[in-house]
Amino acid sequence: MGIYINRGNDGFKRYANDEYVDKTELISYVNSTIGRATMLTCVSRPRRFGKSIAAQMLYAYYDKSCDSRELFSKYKISQDKSFEQHLNKYPAIYLDITDFTTRYEGRDDIVDLMQKEIMEDIAEDYPDIVVKDNDDLMALLLRIAMKKGENFVMIIDEWDAICREAADKPSLMDKYVNFLRRMFKGGNTAKVFACVYMTGILPIKRHGTQSALNDFKEFSMTNADILAGFIGFTEPEVKSLCKKYNMDYEDMKGWYDGYSFGPDYPAVFNPNSVMEACNRHAYGNYWGRTSAFETLQRYIDLDMTGIQESLEKLLRGERQEVKALRFGFDVSSIGSDDELLTLFIHLGYLSYNVEEETVTVPNKEIRIEFVEALRGSKTHKKLSAMVKLSDRLMRATLDGDEQQVAEIVGQIHDSDAGPDFYNNEQALRSVLKLGYISAIDKYVSIQELPTGKGYADLVFIPRTGGNLPAVVVDLKWNKTEHAAIDQIKERNYPDVLKRFTDNILLVGISYDEATKQHTCKIEKLN
Numbered sequence: 001m002g003i004y005i006n007r008g009n010d011g012f013k014r015y016a017n018d019e020y021v022d023k024t025e026l027i028s029y030v031n032s033t034i035g036r037a038t039m040l041t042c043v044s045r046p047r048r049f050g051k052s053i054a055a056q057m058l059y060a061y062y063d064k065s066c067d068s069r070e071l072f073s074k075y076k077i078s079q080d081k082s083f084e085q086h087l088n089k090y091p092a093i094y095l096d097i098t099d100f101t102t103r104y105e106g107r108d109d110i111v112d113l114m115q116k117e118i119m120e121d122i123a124e125d126y127p128d129i130v131v132k133d134n135d136d137l138m139a140l141l142l143r144i145a146m147k148k149g150e151n152f153v154m155i156i157d158e159w160d161a162i163c164r165e166a167a168d169k170p171s172l173m174d175k176y177v178n179f180l181r182r183m184f185k186g187g188n189t190a191k192v193f194a195c196v197y198m199t200g201i202l203p204i205k206r207h208g209t210q211s212a213l214n215d216f217k218e219f220s221m222t223n224a225d226i227l228a229g230f231i232g233f234t235e236p237e238v239k240s241l242c243k244k245y246n247m248d249y250e251d252m253k254g255w256y257d258g259y260s261f262g263p264d265y266p267a268v269f270n271p272n273s274v275m276e277a278c279n280r281h282a283y284g285n286y287w288g289r290t291s292a293f294e295t296l297q298r299y300i301d302l303d304m305t306g307i308q309e310s311l312e313k314l315l316r317g318e319r320q321e322v323k324a325l326r327f328g329f330d331v332s333s334i335g336s337d338d339e340l341l342t343l344f345i346h347l348g349y350l351s352y353n354v355e356e357e358t359v360t361v362p363n364k365e366i367r368i369e370f371v372e373a374l375r376g377s378k379t380h381k382k383l384s385a386m387v388k389l390s391d392r393l394m395r396a397t398l399d400g401d402e403q404q405v406a407e408i409v410g411q412i413h414d415s416d417a418g419p420d421f422y423n424n425e426q427a428l429r430s431v432l433k434l435g436y437i438s439a440i441d442k443y444v445s446i447q448e449l450p451t452g453k454g455y456a457d458l459v460f461i462p463r464t465g466g467n468l469p470a471v472v473v474d475l476k477w478n479k480t481e482h483a484a485i486d487q488i489k490e491r492n493y494p495d496v497l498k499r500f501t502d503n504i505l506l507v508g509i510s511y512d513e514a515t516k517q518h519t520c521k522i523e524k525l526n
Contacts, residue, residue, distance in 0.1 A: 001065070004121045005093050009060035009068045015053050016071060019275060021237050024077035026054060026230045027061050030197055031082040033217075039195045040184055040216040042159070042204040045231050046348025048272035048287065051199035054230065055094070055157040058197055062153040063092040090153040090194055093122070097161040110162065111175045138183045141192045151194035154183075160200035177213070185215055202346055221259075221345050222324045222352055228261035233269040245278040254444070255283045258351045258362025270348070273365055283463070285368045287348075296349060299340065300373045307337050308383055314350070315370065315383075315437050317447070319358040368440050375438070386415065390438035397471060397507060397522065405520040409435055409509060413518070425477045428511055429457055432473065436460070442468060456493040461500050469503040469524070470494075476510040481521035484508025494525055 001008050033039045045051060060068050061077075068088055072078050095118070104110040115137045122140060123131050129144050145151060159180075166172045183189065184196060196216075198204065203220050204213055219227040233241075238257075242249040252274060259268040276286040300311075310320045322341040334340050341359055344350040349369065351362035361367050375391075377384040389408060396404035412435045429447070436458065439445055443460040458473035472493050474484040485508040488494070494504045504525040511518050 002121050002125055004095060004118050005091060005125050006065035007059065007063060007092075007094050008066040009063065009071055011056035011094075012053075012060035012068075013071060015056065019241075019278070020053075021233060021241070021271070022075050023050070023054060023230050024057060024061075024072060024075040025080070026227070027058060027077045028080045028082060029227065030058060030195055031080075031086050034086065034195045035190075038217050039190070039193065040198075041196065042198040042200065042216040042218050043227060043230070044160075044200045044203050044218070044220045044346065046201060046221070046270075046346070048270065049232055049348065050271045052096075052157050055155050055197065055199055058153075059092055059094045059155045061087060062090045062155075064088050064090055091125075091150060092153040092155065093118070094155045094157070096157045098158045101161045101165045105165070108169065108172055110166075110172070111179050115179070136182065137179075138188065138192070141183075142188050145192045152192060153194050154196045156196070156198040158200060159198040159204065160202050163202070180213055185213060189215075202343075221348070222342070222354070224261040224265075228265045228268070231261065231268060232259060233271045233274050234265060235267040235269075238269050238274055241274060241278055245281065247278060247281070251283055251444075252277060255364050258360070258366070259348075260351060260353060262354060270363075270365065285365050287365050287369060296347070296369055296373045299334075299343060299347075300370075301377055307340055310337060310341065311370070311374070311383060312386075312434070314359070314361050315367070315374075315434055317361075317433055319353070319356070319360050321357060322352075322359050323357065324352055364440060364444070367437075371438055371440060382415070386412070386434065387438050390435055393435050394439050397505070398468070400505075400522045400524070402520040402522050405507070405509070405522070406518045409518045409520070413511075425457075425475050428475045428477060428509070432458055432475065432509065436473075443471070456488070456491075456496075459493075459497070461497065467503075469505045470497045470501050471505045471507060472497070473507045473509060476508065478513055479510055481508040481510040481519045484510060485521050485523055 030041060033041060043051070043054070060066070060071060066088060072083070072087075077083055100110060100114045104113055107113065119131065119135070119137055119140050122144070123129065126144050126148075129140070129147060131140060135143075141152060162176045163173060166176075183192070198216070203218055204216050219225055219231075221231070224231050238252060239249055241247070242252055252269070253267070255277065256270045256273045257267050259270075260266050261268060270287065273286045277283050300307075313320050320341070322345075323338045324342050324345060334343065341350060345352045345359060349361075349366055350359040352359050361370060371387055374383045375387045389411060393405065393408045393412075396408060409431060413431050433447065436445065439460055442463055444463060446459045446461065447457070456472050457475045458471075460471040460473075462468040462470060472488055474488050474493070476484045485506055488506050488508070494506070497504055506523045506525055508521040509518060510520075
């Protein structure tokens with residue numbers, strides 16, 4: 001068994017032996033590209049969105065050194081008309097570029113070292129093929145293809161790892177691009193490869209000179225097209241998992257949904273987080289356990305002119321208009337708000353609505369990431385201060401400090417982050433949504449919770465495992481805070497929460513246009 005060629009199907013088998021959500025119909029699409037002008041495919045999606053699983057699956061299907069018929073027999077692809085035609089019929093090469101960037105971190109000769117290793121491994125499998133002194137990988141593959149009369153399938157996972165790690169090394173970037181272009185843009189590409197499938201986080205054609213790689217058919221977070229159903233978990237798939245693991249679908253949706261790819265796939269979930277929640281039988285921020293947080297922190301601290309205003313709107317739960325660009329920029333030299341927001345779409349931190357050309361924070365998990373990033377931000381001091389003010393607001397609420405709550409709400413209203421027009425309860429709700437933003441660390445927040453006798457303005461339900469009280473907030477405009485508390489009681493808003501806890505705080509917050517003052521009343525429900 002080789003390292004890069006003739007790897008067998010063990011990589012995918014370990015996923016198949018676990019809880020594998022059937023995405024094998026992706027094979028049908030890749031089969032349709034074999035021997036055609038569309039033979040080069042690149043699928044970009046965020047970290048922990050199943051890129052490597054898909055790559056391992058494809059490799060197990062094409063690799064001729066193993067027999068994967070039984071492995072795939074229980075999946076949808078086994079019923080596809082192209083299944084037998086290409087099953088285990090190709091010499092297949094698998095490259096995980098992050099493996100090279102980890103082992104050769106900081107090395108400027110990583111491309112040379114990478115080619116040398118791959119060529120040595122392939123040469124062992126073809127001992128009758130002479131490796132010449134001036135050969136590169138493409139020269140060796142071309143000689144094998146010509147003499148053996150067979151084409152390779154190449155699977156490249158995390159193709160852009162070198163680009164992300166060496167963004168400040170233009171000569172290394174150019175060398176890597178030329179390595180890819182040598183194989184995938186030229187008259188010999190079709191002679192060597194039956195098809196190529198690459199995965200990455202960022203689109204393939206958008207790093208300066210890499211625009212030369214325009215023969216690849218791309219599928220991304222801004223243009224998932226016919227592969228939208230393979231980007232993450234779909235609604236039916238998550239409902240099935242929730243039923244199997246006895247998890248609440250609406251809770252799962254609030255935590256990990258929020259990505260949308262048109263009318264056919266209006267709800268797409270983060271697959272890794274869904275599986276973590278199922279396996280642990282608990283909802284939480286599983287994305288934050290990856291290196292993705294450092295990436296968000298780095299980019300969120302870029303000093304962009306209008307990004308603070310955009311983040312304020314997004315944290316209030318509003319949509320932000322964006323021109324999702326075709327990534328014609330280097331990630332190391334982002335120069336506009338639209339470029340930064342487009343990057344956040346590709347990284348999975350924002351969900352993009354193609355029809356409206358707007359973005360939103362997709363779910364609670366990502367909202368937690370934004371809050372944490374802003375809490376430690378050195379560039380966006382106003383937003384950092386706002387998050388810390390939100391921390392104080394929640395502490396004051398739990399402590400029953402009515403005066404402090406009223407004062408902090410007033411500070412948020414008077415800040416630049418407050419709404420432009422402050423003339424009704426909706427505007428007051430906008431302030432409170434931002435004011436309690438940090439509560440997402442320990443609470444599930446629900447806006448306008450239906451109770452049977454109306455809608456509670458804001459409700460905070462403590463996450464599993466804590467001893468915090470549930471909080472019901474009612475807002476009044478030109479009415480007293482006592483009227484807000486009375487309405488909470490009269491309409492029995494707390495009844496909805498009794499299945500979670502008997503420890504409930506009632507919070508009434510009001511604003512008087514005449515005095516320009518906020519007031520607050522807090523009661524503990526007995």
